[in-house]
Amino acid sequence: MRMNILKKGLFSILIVGGMLSASAVAEARSKVIQAKGSDTILNVSQSIAENYMKENRGARIAVTGGGSGVGISALLNGTTDIAMASRNIKEKEISMAKSKGIDVREVVLGFDGITIVANLANPVKDIDDITLGKIFRGEISNWKEIGGEDAPIVVLSRDSSSGTHEFFKEHIIRENNTKKELEYGEKTLYMPSNEAIKQEIKVNKNAIGYIGMGYMDSTVESIKVDGVEATPENVSNKTYPIAREVYWYVDKNAEEDINKLVDYALSPKGQGIVKEEGFVPVK
Template sequence: MKIKKRNLLGVCLIIGALFTGCGSKKSTIIELKGSDTILNVSQGIAEKYMAKNPDTKIAVTGGGSGVGISSLLNKTTDIAMASRSMKEKEYEKAEEAKVKVQEIVLGYDGITIIVNNDNQVKDISSKKLGEIFRGEITNWKDIGGTDSPIVVLSRDSSSGTHEFFKEHIIREGKKNQKEYGSQTLYAPSNQAIKQEVKNNINAIGYIGMGYMDDTVHSLAVDGITPSVENVADKSYPIAREVYWYVPENSDKSEAIDNLVDFAISKDGQEIVKNEGFIPRSL
């Protein structure tokens, strides 16, 4: 599947002008902030929506799921983009701030484990993956590769992907305090991880499947590849939902609801698919 990529220079992508030009009719401005994983797809939805609704202007900003959710609760953004679900303590903060939050499933993603194209390892178990990212396995020879040190790359702690991966792989879905290994290198974006893996034969990292291309190689996990079909039927072990979180009691509720309705419509979900994610209904 060929996926069109957009320029991700800078964390802030401003879609269209934020103020109207000539004429007396005032534009509605909607701000989205959060997950870098779904930054591209949210931008695509915003562009298409504005083409159909020229009186609405939309600003899309990255920074990570935690940043987006925090901004929503602080009432400094209209929609939080997230690649993880909101935590219990965040719902508690929302209640304290009198922000009634609605969770919108935008689509589905498979966290894709990537290695350099010259790496001979093609498959890995969830167990071994956790051991690598906890720093317990440090050499490729221990999982069928060459006698070389493993360079472990992760998203930084503001990322929802970082949190999801920690919960499901590092902590194996259990309530414990296991963490990323001390030698883990942290990157601010999917693109940064992919670039490092492309250039470093000993590196391993993870990205959203919408960012996958032929410059790196994806590993099967527990024998299952991160394909559209395997993510859709949830057989791939690291599949997840991606979200928009919206306030139900905003003074922009009507405009936000209209944008959400478009995002989950056939046209909006076609953009989700074209950006390499899995629509709500395949």
Template structure:
């Protein structure tokens, strides 16, 4: 985490401690994919709502939704759809959850600058991440073992990539990630590992993409703002905030701000396609 982000989070948690010392902190937890975007939204909201108290933390989509269920979060950030079992668990806690589309993300498959592969189709990606294709020479590259990096199981991106790529959208499939897959705790960790490892491959949210790595075309389509917006990029998906439909106070206000024109402009600035 950068010094700037650390300062932001400290300011968010501590702001308004005087007059609002007895009030609760609004907790936003979950997806690391949209963590930075959510922090930026909250930072901007705080500029005109200085007495509000909001904490934004990651941990993965599963962590966020679980926190919403056990009432240690007011808003869950998620990069996957909520499961029916999670909706039922929320209902048992008296929460009628509302799905708020924050924006759209293109899951970006990344490789090292030293790797000259430019395009892979979804079937080949499935073979790589399932551990069936293990050497770059099978794909026209160097004779070297493919180092496969994935997000860990608490990540919504991990779940989405498995369902859409490894299992090809087949709800009956039981294909899992290969046994040699290295599981990483964050988008940033995958980015850094691919940047230093010539034969690594991984995936990140498009908001994390930078010039330290190369992105692959998937089925001949590169992940760009335009291809995610028009749905031609094959691994594009919605990203969400999940929140009680009966919300009020600061929780309601920050959700309203997130989907406002200003909030959606921040989503765009953070590298995602806005919801409207």
């Protein structure tokens, strides 16, 4: 009888052990890598994730936008594995990460040219960077001041959570940060995404805005800056004046599956996707 009890006890332990093992396997399989942040590189990050999952059937990746600031905050709060950003992480954000035990790794995914866009009917095709700053500060408010029609300029910008908003402010509005007190003009309309700016530009002949190069298409007009068009070639050869790196930020101590995804993004296949999506690859 005692033997039967021992057998039953052992059988129960094996069942429980088996359940725990199965649970652990299920949990491992259900692990979803989270990537969150910049809308500028949302599409290219989604394409990389989709192709990676096709080649790695057990992988599960969720990619969402919200802006560079949202992504970096999520990384610091432990609610994302990858922060997508179109600006550098700030020193105070690095310090905050360290205080939470996160050792931030900066991964340059590619290069982007911030494209100035206007309605297809707009006759202005080229604006120098100093004049561009005056427009976005509200100091120039009518198209006739720069060779256009007698009509008010409707200025569109990304909202403050956007890394593109920050970069544009530093390099155009503040003239490469030499005039740190300058800000966007009071009448600036802030838009939630690159696509929102593009859609408004399409229907508003007096609007001007900026979008990531990967969002450019034939429905809006690309305005040259200092006589240079925003193209992958001009970003690559550094002649286009409003170009920047775009990033993935991860924890240096990230799990293996996250590091494998990062390695894929930097591989020839991943960098091919970066190029297909309208950005300049790093390799």
